[in-house]
Amino acid sequence: MIFNDFGMDTASLAGSLESKLAAVRRAGFAQVMIAAGDVVGHPAGIDAGVRAVRASGLRVTGLEALRDFEGLDARLHAYKVDVAKSMLEVCSAIGGRMLIVEASTSTHAAAEPGAIVRDLRTLAILAIPLGIRIAFKGVSWSRTVKDFVAAGDLVLRADCPNLGLAIDAFDVLAADVPLTDLDAIDPEQVFLVQLSDYMWQEIRSSEEQATTATHFRVFPGEGAHSDGLADFITKLDEIGYCGDYSFDVYNDDYLQMPPETVAARAQRAAEWLGETVLRRALPIPNVERLRRATRG
């Protein structure tokens, strides 16, 4: 069975890029989110990394992640534009159509929305000739863009056709964001939804949230918030979201396990989601576009 809507993330897996891709493929997935370090850090060089992704037969969900891009002063901004251009080129080389951009957590970044909007526009325009979409994501420990509501507001103001949102379920669950907040979001504006759960019942501080987010995430269905996650996905389906779901599971334990074992857990998560939450069991080619076309 192939789960067209769901993809894994190379950052969830240990091993070489090739063995990660093979594990994702063997688990039945058709797409994969690529952590930039896996390509540029390939021991045989970036060209070998690019070839490995292209030879995998997997569709690239996107490249992650450009961080601390927006709101910087002129000199830092010029530096970050170079970083962004380099990541866009890598994204294009691996056949990716989306770059994940995480809201700045830098204390050097301006919090003024006008500056953030201007920088997001520049980034989106840079991505246009390469055919890449920018998925901007709130980060709960960012000073300015903590969640998808704040990110969505900036995206709306920047008003660029290839600029949209990535929504991370972890942030929604951990910060107890009310699902009704999704009602204000235009589903066309949501380019990607990232899914993960975690084991603790509750998170007590923003430090704990940051640590949990980067080390202790688990796949959907494995954690303590299956019901919340199911409600979140059902709500996204209701508002008409029809893009990809990517498992962004960062877990130190998983990095000490064989990639096949971790991919098998991801496979169970996709089955759980597809058959119980979304009932999307039948794979249809180009399912995203077809659904978009029928919605018309």
Add this chain to the structure above:
Amino acid sequence: MTNPLDREAVPESQNPLGIDGIEFIEFATSKPQAMGGVLETMGFRPIARHRSREVELYRQGPMNIIVNAQPADVPRTVQPSERPIISAFAIRVRDADAAYRRALELGAWEIPVRAKAMELNIPAIHGVGESLIYFVDRYDEFSIYDIDFRAIPKVDPHPPASGGLHFFGIVQYIGADRTADWVEFYSQIFGFKPLPDKVRFGIMPKGLLLQSPCHGFYLQLIEPDDPARYAPSEEHLQRVGFGTPDVLATVAMLESRGIEFVSSERVQTNERGALTKPTLGSVMFELVHDEPAGAAARR
């Protein structure tokens, strides 16, 4: 972007860069003589050669076409091959350097300064696919060709245009669902405006038309047809459109020189326009009814 004053009439510059038409269009090919032959049949004359590179300048009336056979040394630019490809176009602006710096600030990709495709000291950015867009501000008394090109002896440097031909626009093939992206790109960086669907020129009505802020030329964005929609598709500059005040007379004149025009159920020469059959594997031109004076007056 929503104008904060969109309920009141506040005049703003419609043409922030002072755009004033197309200075030249460049084709890249490893068979420059074959391309030159096609251009000569279309009424162009070779008038100058680049001093150090395999680059030739053709001209008729107000139009300059550059044929470039020099292997490219910049990533993401056209590598000359047997099939000629439109590799660049140059936009006339008030201040090329200012236009270029503004474009970079807005998110354009610069071309490395020392590796300019023609060694011309003119700034350029990446356009669609592997094409480039140049900014040129010296086009009145003193031209960019005076420095880098050597005139071909005993040749009229200003051959008249046959049939009143002038640049009308460029057709750009783009990927599925990419129209909005390219509209954003051209309106942000250059001030192009999308035209309503009912405004059409010529006989090839597909896609979306963008009008230059000088009203002197057009870009036509065309997405793939439905069956081809979801196949991965390349984006590129597909063909050049020439304006002519009398399409039928110009077609008759070009046919007498051996140019063939498409005549099918869907595409037929008429007084609104015509389309040449592809030659050299990829080169085609479109004729569109347009008065040269009209192009000037619209500016």
